[in-house]
Amino acid sequence: MNTVAVVGASLAGLSAARALRAQGYDRRLVLIGDETHRPYDRPPLSKEFLKGSMDEADLSLESDDEDLGIEWILGTRADGLDLGGRTVRLADGRGVRADGVVLATGSSARRLPGGEGLAGVHVLRTLEDARALRDDLARGGRLVVVGGGFVGAEVASTARQLGLDVTYVVSGPAPLAGPLGPAMAEALVGVHGDHGVRVLCGTGVRGVTGGERVDAVLLEDGRSIPADIVVAGIGATPGTDWLVGSGVELWNGVLCGADGTTNVPEVVAVGDCAAWYEPALGAHRRIEHWTGANERPAAAVAALLSGGTASIAPPRPPYFWSDQYGVRIQFAGHGAHADSVAIEDGSPDDRSFLAVYRRAGAPVAVLGVNRAKQFTRWRRQLATAVAGAGLV
Incomplete structure (x- = not known):
């Protein structure tokens, strides 16, 4: 391979680039990202960065002396993949021809209905999202967090530590019921109550109201919760829309084997956009956690460089952590x-x-x-x- 293109400039993409160099690939390596930033760490965005105990320089995933010989193309998104011409098409009209492609385009945060363009309504996925939310939290007031995942739970924790009045709305039986199961999630509900957070479980959100700025969250059970700030942590959509019609097989992400290989030779996928086959489950699943984005690209790169012939150990069991209160x-x-x-x-x-x-x-x-x-x-x-x- 004379050129490998890594599409996606977050942790999974950088991990793939590191693995390529570590496994002996010494030719042209292009890393494409839709954000203008070099790769940065996302977990602190909902905790230390929001609190102000970590600045943007601290988020960098690259060490000062790291030089992978990467050709960086930042600030433009991939717009299509031409398999016949082996070209990644970019939204600015350029194209990158590559003999091997690593798909690492992550995912995008889902948004609340009616919140588009309304001040005070946030998601938290990118550095820009975190900057805007941090500025809003500095205003103080009443925060409503929507969504039972880790982003919502961590934002509720951080905001409470900053002194905001926090209400946490979860459609399921308890926060984190999805990843932990109902029994263990319910065992942890009291952690929020210990710190004065009101938790409303078992009801979804119909939308938000307000003029120029949000003033309330409307619940499906008819209640209206006053709000000065709203954060939606209601899941994410895999970044695969640009691959529709390309020939790469998609199913809630890029459909992959247990080593990140796709149905297309010389194309592998890693990170949040990739639905790897999990031998322990006998099914495909997207692993949307830091550890997976850090560890699994090494296996995908080995498969890419070997043409799929390398013997790859099964992926380690998924692991995640969360710090709350x-x-x-x-x-x-x-x-x-x-x-x-x-x-x-x-x-x-x-x-x-x-x-x-x-x-x-x-x-x-x-x-x-x-x-x-x-x-x-x-x-x-x-x-x-x-x-x-x-x-x-």
Whole structure:
């Protein structure tokens, strides 16, 4: 391959570029990003950056002495992929011809109905989003957070620490019920209440109201919640619209094997846009977490450089963490695969416990709340079990 193009300039794209160089690729490497920034770390956007304890320079994912020999094309999005001409088409009219392509275009935040163009209504995905939200939070007032995922929970925590009045609206039974399951999510609801956050569960949001600026959130059960600021953390859409009609197979993201390979030779996908096959589940799934974007590109690059002939170990079980109100929440594995979950040590009342998820008696996931050492041991066990299952 004389040229490899990495489309997407966030963590997954940078990790792919690093893996290419580490695995011996020494020719032309082009990294394309729709933002004007070089790759930056997103997890702090909902925590330290919002609080002002971290500035933009601290977010950089590149070290000062790192030189990967990358040709950077920033500030323009990919607009199409011409497989016949092996060309990535850009929105500004240019094209990048490449012998190999790494798709790492991430995802975009879903928005609340009626919030378009209304001041005070935010999503949190990019640095620009975080700047705007940080400025608004500095005004103080009443914040309504919508959505039961990690972004919503972390923003609620950060805003409360900044002194705002916070209401947290979740359509499911509890915040984090999706990733943790209802039982363990309900065990953690009290963490928000401990810090004065009102949590409203079991109702969706119909929309927002206001003139030039938002003044309320309308719930599906008929209630209206006054709001000066609204943050929507209601999920994300994979960045694959530019690939429609290209010939790359799509299904809630780019459909991939367990090594990131697609149905098209010399095209692999990584990060939030990629739906990898998960051997432990027997199904495809998008892993939208920092660790996956950091670790999995090495396997995809190995497959790309070998033409798909490399023996690739199964991906490690998904892992994520979240810091809320000083509580560290860690999770590894596939909780949705479990048929039971039990607290092995500690107590939710103490905001410190470890829970193990099992299927047919075998552990498939583990949750640690302020139990870092125990959690780390269990995470190793899960990884060993997956590795022992053999190569893909």
